[in-house]
Amino acid sequence: PYDGPRLAEIARKRAEFLSPSLFHFYDRPLNIVDGKMQYLFDEDGRRYLDAFGGIATVCCGHCHPDVIEAIVNQAKKIQHSTVLYLNHAIADFAEALASKMPGDLKVVFFTNSGTEANELALMIARLYTGSHDIISLRNGYHGNAAATMGATAQCNWKFNIVQTGVHHALNPDPYRGAFGSDGPKYAKDIQETIEYGTTGRVAGFISEAIQGVGGIVELAPGYLPAAYKMVRDAGGLCIADEVQAGVARTGSHFWGFEGQGVIPDIVTMAKGIGNGMPIGAVVTTPEIAQVLTRRSYFNTFGGNPVSTAAGHAVLKVLEKEKLQENAFVVGSYLKEQLNMLKEKHNIIGDVRGRGLLLGVELVTDHQKKTPAKAEITQVMNHMKDMGVLVGKGGFYGNVFRVTPPLCFTKEDSDFFIEVMDIALSKL
Numbered sequence: 022p023y024d025g026p027r028l029a030e031i032a033r034k035r036a037e038f039l040s041p042s043l044f045h046f047y048d049r050p051l052n053i054v055d056g057k058m059q060y061l062f063d064e065d066g067r068r069y070l071d072a073f074g075g076i077a078t079v080c081c082g083h084c085h086p087d088v089i090e091a092i093v094n095q096a097k098k099i100q101h102s103t104v105l106y107l108n109h110a111i112a113d114f115a116e117a118l119a120s121k122m123p124g125d126l127k128v129v130f131f132t133n134s135g136t137e138a139n140e141l142a143l144m145i146a147r148l149y150t151g152s153h154d155i156i157s158l159r160n161g162y163h164g165n166a167a168a169t170m171g172a173t174a175q176c177n178w179k180f181n182i183v184q185t186g187v188h189h190a191l192n193p194d195p196y197r198g199a200f201g202s203d204g205p206k207y208a209k210d211i212q213e214t215i216e217y218g219t220t221g222r223v224a225g226f227i228s229e230a231i232q233g234v235g236g237i238v239e240l241a242p243g244y245l246p247a248a249y250k251m252v253r254d255a256g257g258l259c260i261a262d263e264v265q266a267g268v269a270r271t272g273s274h275f276w277g278f279e280g281q282g283v284i285p286d287i288v289t290m291a292k293g294i295g296n297g298m299p300i301g302a303v304v305t306t307p308e309i310a311q312v313l314t315r316r317s318y319f320n321t322f323g324g325n326p327v328s329t330a331a332g333h334a335v336l337k338v339l340e341k342e343k344l345q346e347n348a349f350v351v352g353s354y355l356k357e358q359l360n361m362l363k364e365k366h367n368i369i370g371d372v373r374g375r376g377l378l379l380g381v382e383l384v385t386d387h388q389k390k391t392p393a394k395a396e397i398t399q400v401m402n403h404m405k406d407m408g409v410l411v412g413k414g415g416f417y418g419n420v421f422r423v424t425p426p427l428c429f430t431k432e433d434s435d436f437f438i439e440v441m442d443i444a445l446s447k448l
């Protein structure tokens with residue numbers, strides 16, 4: 022399946038020297054060597070429209086010149102010292118990030134990844150409340166270390182962990198859930214989980230506003246306000262995992278949770294905030310942040326000047342290029358076009374999401390919602406051959422994840438739709 026000697030060589034090295042658990046999406050994998058804004062280029066210079074954005078990670082565009090400039094300038098000055106010395110890059114970015122937050126959320130802890138951010142958030146909730154139990158949503162993804170793998174609620178991503186004090190509540194999934202779009206009805210399961218699964222007191226609740234890995238599932242309207250109230254009444258903190266839904270991607274709001282009109286106690290982020298540079302963050306209130314003064318909390322690379330310079334540049338680019346607005350305008354247009362494709366192709370069971378965080382679920386039977394697993398792979402491969410890369414996910418792996426860089430245009434959307442239309446017609 023490998024065209025050309027370089028692909029074959031990479032595949033051989035990967036098989037011999039890299040993790041056997043690595044996988045790729047395509048029958049004939051790609052060797053991607055360059056990226057520019059919403060495009061990727063393979064070793065032969067072939068251009069692909071990137072509708073996956075490094076899994077919702079590249080927000081400003083691949084190798085955005087302003088972000089690159091910030092990285093290079095900072096790397097030439099100082100790449101690392103420790104947070105024990107003072108440095109502008111980290112302080113300026115923390116201030117800029119805090120200014121994007123509602124309420125009293127203004128103290129920032131920097132990490133290197135989403136997993137680390139969520140691990141820290143869960144620990145803070147446990148420290149602050151003195152309780153241990155955490156509630157997360159079924160079908161959620163929060164990371165791959167001990168606590169976050171526990172909070173992740175898909176068997177696909179769980180290894181042999183000891184899952185103490187984690188409870189997975191009913192997912193308010195408008196497409197597959199039992200109560201349709203009735204958010205408050207699903208939230209009753211939070212109350213029951215607290216009453217029947219814990220001492221009645223909990224440390225916290227963590228959820229995405231739109232589940233990314235879970236297949237772009239937007240929580241039923243009204244769910245978070247009801248759930249947050251129940252969790253807070255039981256003494257818990259509410260954590261918003263904004264790793265995929267945050268940083269302007271949903272278009273309507275800068276943060277995903279704002280779409281449900283709530284203010285969390287702790288917000289975590291990663292991916293988009295660095296546009297590809299490894300950086301994550303936890304933002305909370307000054308009062309809650311105090312718990313980490315009880316011991317020493319330290320992270321060697323968290324908040325290093327190069328990553329924070331990149332993060333700060335990302336915020337400036339989002340503003341300068343009005344990328345949130347673009348995500349809203351282009352995302353709404355693309356969603357409309359996808360809904361028109363749904364009318365044409367019976368295999369599309371659902372189109373959902375917001376802004377440039379969209380999902381297209383393929384099913385072979387609308388009534389039974391039978392996942393079209395083989396078909397989605399076929400369509401993805403065809404789309405790649407026609408020059409469009411898209412992601413997939415969901416518990417059954419039958420949902421297209423459309424999460425391009427936020428500089429995606431209407432013309433890109435038209436091309437995407439045309440290519441998906443042809444690929445679906447070939448089924």
Ligand code: PMP
Nearest residue numbers: 134135136162163164233264265
């Ligand atoms: N939370 C969410 C919502 C995610 O999608 C991911 C990554 N897919 C994570 C947390 C973990 O982030 P990382 O891979 O940077 O550890």
